Amino acid sequence: MRIGIAGLGLVGGSLALALRSRHEVRGFDTDGAARAAATGEGLAAVDRLESLLPADVIIVATPMRAVLPTLAALSPHAGGAVLLDVASVRGPIDAFARESADAARLVGMHPMAGRAARGFTSADPALLAGRPFLVVPTVRSDADAMAVAGNVARDAGGVVTVCSASEHDRIVALTSALPLACAAALAATAADLGTTVAPFVGPAFRDATRVADTPAELADAILLANAGNVVAALARMRTVLDELERAVAERDTDGLREILDRAARGRSLLG
């Protein structure tokens, strides 16, 4: 297939590198340095979004704030192209699909993969290999478009799960927003305490705060664009923290053990 990729950052770049052996891939980025880096890796890069068309598939892999404008710009001219987007929160895309007058087909394809590094220079097909890809229909997805999204996800190395936008957003509130919220709360507590505690912090604390380094825009997308689900997920976790605090305050060894046993079961589920 002719696949255009809008946004050659970590995810878009990794998709481009993973898909090029089986497909005719062209990439676009607003940043000349990203285009040059992609060209340096032997990818075809264009300097106008519209130059990705005509295509069979366009994957929108821009930062969150640019996803809807990019879909809006592409939709009227999409022709037969299926528009996929990797947005990590589906609510806003779902609403856009309902409200848009254009006929272009839209499907979400969210690779559950990431790392702290950013940009095309960190792109790596290995980032996607074996990872879950959530394929999320909109009101503008037909069976053919869903099949195309599944094929692209598998060709990129992903393992496909189809779910609704609301299921997707409940899942990512738990898998992405909760660890981010914990890491931010721990790291902000360390900041408040300053230099009296920092020298004694070990690998456990550092690991636990790693995702606090999530870029600001992505953190806003994960937390604010999915606020309802995130508040519900936080409430769930704070119930456990409440139990744990009560057990510690009351020196309730059995109560604490029960919570830590549940935590161990949770860890074993995570594989």
Next chain:
Amino acid sequence: MRIGIAGLGLVGGSLALALRSRHEVRGFDTDGAARAAATGEGLAAVDRLESLLPADVIIVATPMRAVLPTLAALSPHAGGAVLLDVASVRGPIDAFARESADAARLVGMHPMAGRAARGFTSADPALLAGRPFLVVPTVRSDADAMAVAGNVARDAGGVVTVCSASEHDRIVALTSALPLACAAALAATAADLGTTVAPFVGPAFRDATRVADTPAELADAILLANAGNVVAALARMRTVLDELERAVAERDTDGLREILDRAARGRSLLG
């Protein structure tokens, strides 16, 4: 010096391996397999605690529940030996030193180092190299005993900081108990949700829950033996979580940004 080490687990074994090039080291463990493993590495291992004496220094590196009984057994027979212990909570040791009638000198020497693996077979001098060692006086520490503790810590590869038992316990409530509480709360939340969410969990979530695998006895020591400081530390972190939840619920971008900026400052302090 003649150094006896009671407890040849991860920390005691690592201390033995780190100290043997400069000192005459003997180890004791109640577990024959641990003694055999130590002997296999060329260490002298004895099968009775008392056989560590006479010595210049005894390091008690048993699990938390055995620290006070071991100190009580050694104290009447210590002679000139300085008794060091690596207990990760100082309150109980501090109380023991005040209440004990024996004259043996007691100093805490807590290496701020750890890993999930346990036992002598995981022992490794590299675990201690460059790590902070908190040297904590008791009422039964004199200047000579403090100097001995400092020398042993440095010879084991540590970087020495002297602090009081109450400072120590406030610090570890923040550096050890908070990440453990967060990891346990996240992992228990994942357990409650079961198989609907686990397949979609990525490296961020797994890293954030890693220390939930802390062995039960160590987790009890970290959380319950230091309950007062842990409750205070949890309250501090929950204040930040409250702020974060409010910012998300009210879609307060600026408020969220302020918290995430503080978290980034915290991360940069941690080096």
